[in-house]
Amino acid sequence: MEGTEMDYIHDLRKIIGPRKIILNCAGALIIRDGKILFQRRTDNGRWGLIGGLLEMNETYEQAALREIREETGLEVRLDSFLGIFHNHNMVWSNGDAAHVLSAMFTAGIVSGEPRIDAESYELRFFEKDQIPELFAEDHIAALDAYFRGVRYPLLQENVYTGRR
Numbered sequence: 001m002e003g004t005e006m007d008y009i010h011d012l013r014k015i016i017g018p019r020k021i022i023l024n025c026a027g028a029l030i031i032r033d034g035k036i037l038f039q040r041r042t043d044n045g046r047w048g049l050i051g052g053l054l055e056m057n058e059t060y061e062q063a064a065l066r067e068i069r070e071e072t073g074l075e076v077r078l079d080s081f082l083g084i085f086h087n088h089n090m091v092w093s094n095g096d097a098a099h100v101l102s103a104m105f106t107a108g109i110v111s112g113e114p115r116i117d118a119e120s121y122e123l124r125f126f127e128k129d130q131i132p133e134l135f136a137e138d139h140i141a142a143l144d145a146y147f148r149g150v151r152y153p154l155l156q157e158n159v160y161t162g163r164r
Helices: 005-016 060-072 137-147
Strands: 023-031 035-040 050-053 075-091 097-111 120-126
Touching: 005 023, 023 060, 023 075, 035 050, 035 060, 050 060, 050 120, 060 075, 060 097, 075 137, 097 137
Parallel strands: 023 097
Antiparallel strands: 023 035, 023 050, 035 120, 075 097
16 A cells, blocks of 8 residues: 555645545444543544544445554454444644544454553543543534444445446
8 A cells, every 4th residue: 555544635635735625534432341432632632532534445444443453552343333423624723624424333342451642642431421522523423323322233244336
């Protein structure tokens, strides 16, 4: 694979500047003992769920597992699909804008203990009534769906349309 997803976004931004683009992301509500894992991010100092951008040719499931491993050191199993959630007006501190689409899952820990990486100041499990204010609309919507009992089964295989 040539470069990373951030190289791709950086190259795209050189051409279009801060104009709004569509970004595909994946992440999960990582559940342990009824609590959900959150990260306090280094880019904005605010709390959010674990996840990030898809890389080229990666499925949502693969991206969620990779992002969780990179950002927390955890190996997890994806248990259910919550849905695709939108953040129509994400703007970063440098002025870059995006419409973010996030495929969100529920996940359980298979092995490891949470450890921070360069993207996080802190990782912490919170009970429902202790969840901090979140920075992203898509994260808020995913939590709402989770607490309303929304769960969809995971696909057993990926479905492709058209030619490969």
